[in-house]
Amino acid sequence: MSTGFPGAHCFGSGKSNEHITRLGKLLIKRGGKRFYQQAAGPRWGNADLDATRAFQQAQGWTGSSADGIPGPRTWDYLVNGKGKDIPGSSSSSSSGSGSKPSGGAVSSPVPGHRVSYAFGVRNARYSSGYHTGDDYAAPTGTPVVAVRSGTIAWSDANGKSYGSWIGLNADNGRTYVYCHLSARSVSAGQAVKAGQTLGKVGTTGNVTGAHLHFEDRPRGGGYGQVRKPTW
Ligand SMILES: [Zn+2]
Structure with a gap:
């Protein structure tokens, strides 16, 4: 599977695609299960936003780096298993x-x-x-x-x-x-x-x-x- 960032246009309100499903599965693996009320993806939801933000905050990022929308760095950390897990799991x-x-x-x-x-x-x-x-x-x-x-x-x-x-x-x-x-x-x-x-x-x-x-x-x-x- 590709490790390249698919692009910010894939994520956010109204979006639905396999990258969102992959994001959700990765976030669940990294401790984000508590945010998901159902299986990850393909439709973007509040769980994706909340879990992504929690993951970004777990890295110590703030402001727009912890806005709940994955960027290249968030994607890199998730796909390559870098950084810290979401606390609590x-x-x-x-x-x-x-x-x-x-x-x-x-x-x-x-x-x-x-x-x-x-x-x-x-x-x-x-x-x-x-x-x-x-x-x-x-x-x-x-x-x-x-x-x-x-x-x-x-x-x-x-x-x-x-x-x-x-x-x-x-x-x-x-x-x-x-x-x-x-x-x-x-x-x-x-x-x-x-x-x-x-x-x-x-x-x-x-x-x-x-x-x-x-x-x-x-x-x-x-x-x-x-x-x-x-x-
Ligand atoms: Zn109640």
């Missing part, structure tokens, strides 16, 4: 299977608040056909906490539908995903203890009101790779 920080459950003390990711809209409700408005997490309705600014101890996998504002979000690689091998936040007080790579505040409930991304959308994924899992949240 590594399984290396897991303390692993077989460890004793230690998170039982935390009864809710939003202390004092219960599930207001449950996991698994079927609705055609979701790409997966069902609700992929538990929702906790709470006023904007209500603290959200780590349900178990672990390491922050990602903490960023890149998610178009999930808004400002955090991934927690917990000590039971699961990744817990906190979405639609109004504030984040942790950063990728940071170790956290069960019960520690991670951020605040908000309305960022695709929402109709303030709530935490909370998902339970296998380590490195993407959209729809979820189970009923438990910890």
Whole structure:
């Protein structure tokens, strides 16, 4: 397969071609799986923009070098396996299977608040056909906490539908995903203890009101790779 950059005209809103499919597959390999709600390409979508931007930011690039549209340098890095992966997908920080459950003390990711809209409700408005997490309705600014101890996998504002979000690689091998936040007080790579505040409930991304959308994924899992949240 050619390693040459196909040209910026191939990418962006309204475009559909095999280069976009290839881009998506490469980004998924480099840690971008969480952005993709379905298979990569051939139509350009928000997942391509968000994942490309996350990859560019992972290289330390800023401004127009991290605009979410691949240029020759982004393409070179992806096709030739150069640079850093998108943070948050590594399984290396897991303390692993077989460890004793230690998170039982935390009864809710939003202390004092219960599930207001449950996991698994079927609705055609979701790409997966069902609700992929538990929702906790709470006023904007209500603290959200780590349900178990672990390491922050990602903490960023890149998610178009999930808004400002955090991934927690917990000590039971699961990744817990906190979405639609109004504030984040942790950063990728940071170790956290069960019960520690991670951020605040908000309305960022695709929402109709303030709530935490909370998902339970296998380590490195993407959209729809979820189970009923438990910890
Ligand atoms: Zn939800």
